[in-house]
Amino acid sequence: MVKKDLVLVGHGMVGQRFLEEFLAQRDASRDWRVTVLAEEPRPAYDRVRLTSWFSGTSAQELSLCADSFVDEHGIDLRLGDPAVAVDRERRTVTTRSGRVVGYDALVLATGSYPFVPPVPGRDAHGCHVYRTLEDLAAIKEAAATARVGTVVGGGLLGLEAAGALRAMGLETHVVEFAPRLMALQVDDGGGAALRRRIEELGVVVHTGAGTQSIGTGWDGRVRTMSLSDGAELAVDLVVFSAGVRPRDQLARECGLVVGERGGITVDERCRTSDPHILAIGECAQAADGRVYGLVGPGYAMAEAAALQLTGGSGEFTGGDTSTKLKLLGVDVASFGDAHSTTPGALDVVYTDTRAGVYKKLVIGEDGALLGGVLVGDAEAYSVLRPLAVSRRPLPAPPEQLLLPASAAGSGAVGGSALPDEALVCSCHNVSKAALRAAVSEHGCTSVREVKACTKAGTGCGSCVKLLGGIVEDELAAAGVESARGLCEHFTHTRAELYEIVRVKGITSFSRLVDEHGSGEGCDICKPVVASILASLGNGYVLDGEQAALQDTNDHHLANLQRNGSYSVVPRIPGGEITPDGLITIGEIARDFGLYTKITGGQRIDMFGARVDQLPRIWQRLVDAGFESGHAYGKALRTVKSCVGQAWCRYGVQDSVALAIELELRYRGLRSPHKLKAAVSGCARECAEAQSKDFGVIATAEGWNLYVGGNGGMTPRHADLLATDLDRETLIRTIDRFLMFYIRTADRLERTAPWIERLEGGLDHLREVVLDDSLGICADLEELMARHVETYQDEWAATLANPERLRRFVSFVNAPGTPDPTVRFVPERDQMRPARPEEDAEHRVPALIAGPELEVHTR
Amino acid sequence: MTVDTQVPAATAVVEIAHDERWTAVCRYGELVPGRGVTALVGGEQVAVFRDRAGALYAVANTDPFSHASVISRGIVGSRGDTPVVVSPMYKQAFDLRTGKCLDEPTAPDGSAARLSVWPVRVTA
Structure with missing residues (x-):
């Protein structure tokens, strides 16, 4: 059969969701050939998290569309070649490059464009918008030479932009036309609380002020900005973030009906005035007459359109505009009728100006929750929003719902208060009933399984906590053992x-x-x-019964890789290594034919060792003065450092010496999860200490100690625990911090989530490790002293004892035979594990006899 | 498959049945309770385990989920009353008596997720 042609114009978040929903329908791939015309040079990415690019999230990590998705479905994805005209009679789309593509069905997902107020000077060099990764890259580049930045627009994106400018070290202003920040979402009280919190962060806020003109210098660059309230700002970078407008030009030009205030008019099935054309997301005016600028409603429209095209039935009649976000570290949420517009609605308000908390609930005449605003503490959002959407009576008096969790005591509401129809995950439209059914009908027995089964909690993630509570309740009701304990063998944490x-x-x-x-x-x-x-x-961790408890990595003192071989990482304290040391490592890697790679922790990883080679490799390393790097253990990994005062023009302290001292002190320390650390020699922070479990940054007076930082999947900036410490106090504080963590953390809980979970948070931690409020510091210090005293290099200890070496054999009945299934093939002048389908002819000889043997990898 | 024993001597010989005969693979004392070793039997890799109570198990060493020969390096334990070994690669648990995977019915390549098992015994 001849395939029909579907053309999607626009590959943003909603476009991508449409593709996923459409191609998940039965026979969609069989019946349709899909072409996507995209303006941006890259496939769909997560625009909601756009700002995280500034803090290091890569474009790759933000991507929502894997290459494999495009390949698997045979999608013709045209990047950087947007549609410029639609011929509805001939049913063709013309692209910027002049290509003409025919369609049987056309889906417009062109999104929106940033609104730039028509002020003189708005095109000057130094003016930016905040919409795409390219925009952000331009802002970052400009910020490098700028001193003062102004953001026009005090909405969500504007505040995010302000946060980014602030983080890049600019003096930052926010100019908002409305009398308060985030005017759409919060009321005056909430706006005031938000403003206070944001001003505390050093951002200057101008509300009720419009931009009148932007002045430029002789070189055409931005110099000044005049506001309607008479203020004159000296600026050299301007970011416009004053709202968005639907991108409906393509539709207008081909004669589709559009709304009075913009947006392609569609019905509840996302059909435009032309039956062959659908429109979804921010470019469309939905059946309820509104243009939605949020991803949730956009996704719902994408689903409705996908069903419409494949003969199913889906409708979008209006969406929930509730939002919860963290802006510059301040929680802000608004949901339902946040502005009390329902006749007869009454407000219940709780304000704590000192703590910067503002909460308002809007209650209907019948006592049902209609909506609310939460600033500074939005913990209750995940429960309150579904309650408001379902219009159920409140499960507790409203004042109890507003009080801080600790004061509310048992009155705090969990998922149990929600009715079945309450929407828990609005990203994926999953109700409480669907979550319960995942347990009771589909046999899910854990939160992880329920998430996989329903997709709930895999979007923005704001509902995960609520979801966890609901699933646990349901599991308990179903008689499935609650999982507070470690595993089935221990009910203890x-x-x-x-x-x-x-x-x-x-x-x-x-x-x-x-x-x-x-x-x-x-x-x-x-x-x-x-x-x-x-x-x-x-x-020693491998003697007697302890040997049987260890993961294979600990058991072999090396890291298991995908083909059953291991990698080897000698310790390089502080990342400081002599040329001879480097040569030794190079020689060993060369002699054993190992693949080498520099790690993120300033050391060298050698891959591809068979289990029987490990002792010989380590004998040479130990002979050359190296010791275990504990890369295999839940233990201290590295203390990274910048080069520090000795060499660096800016350094104020010897960061390398301190890093080495700390690494040697805490080497081999076993903990609930791996521990990473760093020392920076000045505030420029080249060692990235604020992303470590403990990080030290030099000051003119001493050392600042940061704790609880994390890279990885859930990055977290470390918290400043103490300032200007001298060396002794610093080490004593780290000793206490680490031992307190080891004593109280959960299995595989890094310091970052541990601190978040710690009752009383950072303040409590300070009291314990600085003021000894629990009276345990002497114990903690003694434990650490014992660790330092009894530390021994595990590899040297292993090599010294033939009994301990017995585990490093390939076969118990043929110790001289290397494991034939560990195979490698050459790649980029080194080797890598052979994939199962790669035939044996191209193998690198894995048997390396001795130091003199030359190894050829090609 | 399992053979109950009355704590054999460390020098007792562990044997695996292959091709209708028993092949000696190691001494009983070479097996650490709760850990495994790999033996080559008839060209195949067999993971041999001894549990805390002294019982022996022999299953295929190749992990169906990673195709790596690593099962002998897994941690031995129990799930309910079932003695299990957990693959060190992606952590699926296998019943030591039957070789059956307790977590997933099939491997990514569509084959059944099950380790072959060998009869194993100890002779003085």
Whole structure:
């Protein structure tokens, strides 16, 4: 059969969602050939998280469309070639490059464009908009030489932009025409609370002020800005973020009906006035007459359009414009009838000016919750929004819902208060009933499974906490064991087990599981207990029964890779290494034919060692003075450093010396998860200490200590724990911090989520480790002293004992035979693991006899 | 498959059945409770385990999910009453008695997620 042609104009978030929904329909791929015309040079990306690009999220990470998605569905994706005209009679689209594409169905998802107020000077060099990754790149470049930046527009994006400028070190102003910030979402009270919090961050806010003109210098660059309230600002960078307008020009030009205030008019099935053309997202005026600038309603329209084209039925009659976000560290949420426009509606307001918290609930005549505004503490949003949307009576008196969680006590509301029809995940349109059904009907037994089954919580993630509560309630109701304990063998948490082991002086897993647990243990509890035993100073981690508890990485003191080979990382404290050291590592890697790569922690990783080669590799490393880098352990990894005062023109302290001292002090320290650290020699922060579990930044007076930073999947900036510490106080504080963390954290809980979870948060942590409020600091310090005293290099200890070396054989009955399934093929002058389908002829010889043997990789 | 034993001597010989005969692979004392070793039997890699109580198990060493020969390096434990080994690669659990995967029915390539099992015994 001849395939029909579908052309999608615009590849933004909504366009991509449309493709996903459309191609998930039965027979869509069989019946349709899909062409996508995109203006931007890259496939769809997450515009909601656009600002995170400034803090290091890459374009790749923001991408919403994998290459494999395009390939798998045979989509003809034309990047950088937008549609410029539609011929409705011939049913063709012409692109900017002059290509003409025919269609049977055309879907317009052209989004919106930033509104730039018509002020003189708005085109000057130094004026920017905030919409695409290219815009952000231009702003970043301009910011490098700018001193003062002004953001026009105090809405969501404007405040995000202001935060970004502030983070790049600019003096920052926000100019908002309305009398308050985020005028659309919050009321005057909320706007005032938000303003206070934002001004505390050093951003100057001008509300009720319009931009009158932008003045330029002789070179055409922005110099000044005049506001309607008479203020004159000296600026050299302007970001316009004063709202968006639907991009409906293409539709206007081909004669489609558009709304009075813009937006392509569509019905509830997203059909335009031409039956062959649909429009979705921000470019469309929905059936309720509104143009939605949020991704949630856009996604709902994408789904409706996908169903419309494939013969299903889906409708979009209006969306929920509730929002919750974190702006410059301040929680802001608004939902339902936030402005009390319903006749007879009454407000209940809670304000704590000192803490910068403002909360308002809008209650209807019948007592039902209609909407609300939350600023400074939006914890209750996930419960309140579904309540407002479903118009159910409140589960508790409104004042109780507004009080801080601690004061509300048992009155705090969880998912149990929600009616079944309440929408829990608005990104994926999942109700509470659907979540419950995932457990009761589809047999899901964990939060993870429910998320996979329903997609709930996989969008913006704001509902994850609520979702977790609902799923746990449902699991409990279904009789599925609640998962507070570590695993089926222990009903205790890791912190509780730590206390049991410490107080009772238990030194073996057998005793612990026999006395306090059940069964034989598993891959969850065994490594946890091994780690606890190690943290409490029970010696070499691989002797006796402790050996059986370790993950394969700890058991072989190396990191398992995908083909069963291991990688080897010697410690390079502070990233400082001599030329001889480098040569030694190079020689060893060359002699054993290992793949080498520089790690993010300033050391060298050598890949491709077979298990039987590990002792020989390490013998040479140990002979040359290297020791284990613990890359395989839940332990201290590295203390990264910048080059510091000794060399750097800007350094104010010797960051390398301190990094080495800290790395040698805490090397081998077993903890609930890996520990990373860094030391920067000045405030320029080249060592990126604020993204580490503990980071130290030099000041003229001493050292600032940051804790709880994290890179990875959920990046978090570290919190400043203490300032201007001298060396001794710094080390003592880190000792206490680390031991307190090891004592109380959950399994695989990095310091970042641990601090977030800690009752009382950072203040409590300060009280414990600086003021000794729990009276445990002497204990913590003693534990650390014991660790430092008893540290031994695990590899040297292993090599010294033939009994310990027995585990490093390929086959127990053929120790001389290397594992033939560990195979490699050449790539870029080195080697990599062979994939299963790669035939054996191109193998690199994996058997390397000795140091003199030359290895050819091609 | 499993053979119950009355704590054999460390020097006792562990044997695996292959091609209708028993092949000696190691001494009982070479097996650490809760850990495994790999043996080559008839050209195939067999992971041999000893649990805390002393029982022995022998299953295929190749992990169906990663195709890597790593099962012997997994952690031994229990799930309910089922003795299991957990693959160190992607952490699926396998029943040591039957080789059956308890987490997923099929491997990514569509084959059944199951390890072959060998009879194993100890002789003095």
